Amino acid sequence: xxxxxxxxxxxxxxxxxxxxxxxxxxxxxxxxxxxxxxxxxxxxxxxxxxxxxxxxxxxxxxxxxxxxxxxxxxxxxxxxxxxxxxxxxxxxxxxxxxxxxxxxxxxxxxxxxxxxxxxxxxxxxxxxxxxxxxxxxxxxxxxxxxxxxxxxxxxxxxxxxxxxxxxxxxxxxxxxxxxxxxxxxxxxxxxxxxxxxxxxxxxxxxxxxxxxxxxxxxxxxxxxxxxxxxxxxxxxxxxxxxxxxxxxxxxxxxxxxxxxxxxxxxxxxxxxxxxxxxxxxxxxxx
Amino acid sequence: xxxxxxxxxxxxxxxxxxxxxxxxxxxxxxxxxxxxxxxxxxxxxxxxxxxxxxxxxxxxxxxxxxxxxxxxxxxxxxxxxxxxxxxxxxxxxxxxxxxxxxxxxxxxxxxxxxxxxxxxxxxxxxxxxxxxxxxxxxxxxxxxxxxxxxxxxxxxxxxxxxxxxxxxxxxxxxxxxxxxxxxxxxxxxxxxxxxxxxxxxxxxxxxxxxxxxxxxxxxxxxxxxxxxxxxxxxxxxxxxxxxxxxxxxxxxxxxxxxxxxxxxxxxxxxxxxxxxxxxxxxxxx
Numbered sequence: 001x002x003x004x005x006x007x008x009x010x011x012x013x014x015x016x017x018x019x020x021x022x023x024x025x026x027x028x029x030x031x032x033x034x035x036x037x038x039x040x041x042x043x044x045x046x047x048x049x050x051x052x053x054x055x056x057x058x059x060x061x062x063x064x065x066x067x068x069x070x071x072x073x074x075x076x077x078x079x080x081x082x083x084x085x086x087x088x089x090x091x092x093x094x095x096x097x098x099x100x101x102x103x104x105x106x107x108x109x110x111x112x113x114x115x116x117x118x119x120x121x122x123x124x125x126x127x128x129x130x131x132x133x134x135x136x137x138x139x140x141x142x143x144x145x146x147x148x149x150x151x152x153x154x155x156x157x158x159x160x161x162x163x164x165x166x167x168x169x170x171x172x173x174x175x176x177x178x179x180x181x182x183x184x185x186x187x188x189x190x191x192x193x194x195x196x197x198x199x200x201x202x203x204x205x206x207x208x209x210x211x212x213x214x215x216x217x218x219x220x221x222x223x224x225x226x227x228x229x230x231x232x233x234x235x236x237x238x239x240x241x242x243x244x245x246x247x248x249x250x251x252x253x254x255x256x257x258x259x260x261x262x263x264x265x266x267x268x269x270x271x272x273x274x275x276x277x278x279x280x281x282x283x284x285x286x
Numbered sequence: 287x288x289x290x291x292x293x294x295x296x297x298x299x300x301x302x303x304x305x306x307x308x309x310x311x312x313x314x315x316x317x318x319x320x321x322x323x324x325x326x327x328x329x330x331x332x333x334x335x336x337x338x339x340x341x342x343x344x345x346x347x348x349x350x351x352x353x354x355x356x357x358x359x360x361x362x363x364x365x366x367x368x369x370x371x372x373x374x375x376x377x378x379x380x381x382x383x384x385x386x387x388x389x390x391x392x393x394x395x396x397x398x399x400x401x402x403x404x405x406x407x408x409x410x411x412x413x414x415x416x417x418x419x420x421x422x423x424x425x426x427x428x429x430x431x432x433x434x435x436x437x438x439x440x441x442x443x444x445x446x447x448x449x450x451x452x453x454x455x456x457x458x459x460x461x462x463x464x465x466x467x468x469x470x471x472x473x474x475x476x477x478x479x480x481x482x483x484x485x486x487x488x489x490x491x492x493x494x495x496x497x498x499x500x501x502x503x504x505x506x507x508x509x510x511x512x513x514x515x516x517x518x519x520x521x522x523x524x525x526x527x528x529x530x531x532x533x534x535x536x537x538x539x540x541x542x543x544x545x546x547x548x549x550x551x552x553x554x555x556x557x558x559x560x561x562x563x564x565x566x567x568x569x570x571x
Contacts, residue, residue, distance in 0.1 A: 046469045047440050138387065146511065178467070182496070182537035207469045210540075251472040252499065252562060253540035259566035274540055278547050281569065 004034035005170060006058055009224035011067035013053055014179050025052040029225045035203065042204040042216035049222040051205045055172050059090035088117065091168030097159030098112045100150060107143040109223045131161040135191050153184030157191065171195060187239045189214055209251040213237065221246055233270045234272050253277065257272050291364045292325040293458055293490050294349055294362065299358035301344060318344040320513035328457065331484050333501035334494045337535035342494045347461045349492065350380040363457065381451030385463040387443040390450065397422065397431040397445035400449045423448040425479060441472025445479065457488035459483065465500065499539045502560040509534055522558045541565050
């Protein structure tokens with residue numbers, strides 16, 4: 001990979017045992033990976049596999065127990081590293097971000113982060129309006145409404161706008177689709193894709209394979225803190241047995257195509273979408 | 287509560303949340319349930335589908351008197367949920383599990399948690415021991431009985447919540463989005479467990495979900511929208527109309543979509559083939 005924006009080298013992390021409940025098993029073990037600039041990467045794995053621990057290293061919320069994390073040339077946790085700057089560079093949207101909204105208006109909520117960046121008022125206002133526009137909430141209609149009057153999907157987009165207004169180069173999204181219904185999810189994905197197309201690096205944390213298949217171009221599979229698979233969605237989803245061993249299932253369509261292969265139909269690995277499968281299957285039947 | 291009556295019966299039930307609540311949930315002024323009628327027989331496995339806000343959970347919460355109808359009647363094994371003296375018995379008849387098992391796990395040791403509701407009801411100790419044993423075996427947690435619930439995985443905690451409900455020997459279990467926080471394999475385990483309970487104990491299951499793939503194995507599928515039941519039939523019958531399901535804001539599983547398109551293009555696939563396995567069998571016999 002020519003131009004990685006994030007590199008980890010032999011990264012390990014063990015949580016300090018503050019409470020009896022935390023097991024002393026390391027959360028990450030010797031993880032080395034590279035995420036390409038401008039890509040949409042997904043970190044996948046079952047609960048407890050270390051996904052969230054990994055991405056929290058990307059903006060310095062956690063520091064390596066051993067190994068190195070380098071984000072855009074800056075080593076996270078090195079002596080004197082500017083973590084505040086790093087966190088503006090790497091925006092993070094946590095799970096269920098809509099529960100973190102608290103201001104009286106949508107505008108105030110989105111402005112909360114950038115206000116702390118000492119921007120002048122015009123710049124601040126511009127950024128908030130642009131961010132709202134970007135997530136499909138036209139400011140004329142939404143800026144002065146209370147976030148609590150909006151639907152769950154809209155509130156999640158307000159939270160996303162709050163992160164975008166800080167203009168991060170890297171955007172980390174932790175389980176962005178969980179809890180949204182089909183419509184809200186599809187809508188949210190459109191906005192993520194738009195951001196990605198503008199050249200920003202997007203990192204998804206997910207256990208929803210359909211979500212990953214729809215958005216990501218690079219997958220990293222974690223299992224018990226180890227990086228166990230990496231590749232494009234097509235490469236990874238064509239190995240259902242290995243995925244299963246790590247507690248994951250391929251998206252339903254990949255599963256169907258694998259079953260067809262097992263039953264003797266020579267479905268090529270390039271076939272991965274409904275359209276491709278439809279074309280291939282109608283082609284061989286006639 | 288004799289044979290011949292349904293286990294769960296809704297008679298033209300309407301319900302609207304109090305105003306303060308509605309604002310938080312951002313719903314419109316329409317009621318959460320609107321003149322809804324429904325009968326579920328003992329031993330049925332019913333999947334209840336609908337998008338967020340369609341009224342599924344409101345319906346589920348009427349089944350064990352967590353919510354009471356504003357108009358109409360809900361009868362559980364013939365008992366009207368409005369009648370206060372029936373409510374304890376109704377809640378023993380219909381057990382519920384929710385999206386977040388942690389909200390109903392209270393003890394610090396697995397077996398104590400299962401025993402809790404029995405202890406509160408003052409059952410004799412030997413009986414409690416026996417029921418806890420059976421319930422833990424049924425959900426496959428017998429080997430973890432001395433563990434702390436904190437140490438269990440999400441799927442195991444959901445199974446623990448089911449054991450707690452099972453120990454009360456209910457006739458019906460309602461799973462309200464009980465799988466939606468779980469990873470795909472744990473999710474499948476819970477669905478398999480619910481089917482096992484139906485098949486072996488004749489329990490009635492009402493499985494509330496927004497995932498079509500979880501409904502394909504049910505005996506009967508209900509689809510809700512705006513507080514009303516829009517579709518009611520076998521999985522094959524309901525999933526024959528994908529366009530309508532999409533209009534009801536449900537995500538269509540890709541294998542079903544592919545099968546429908548192939549069928550339309552003249553490739554014979556039985557409408558009863560609803561799982562990937564079944565579809566693969568039809569395409570490559």
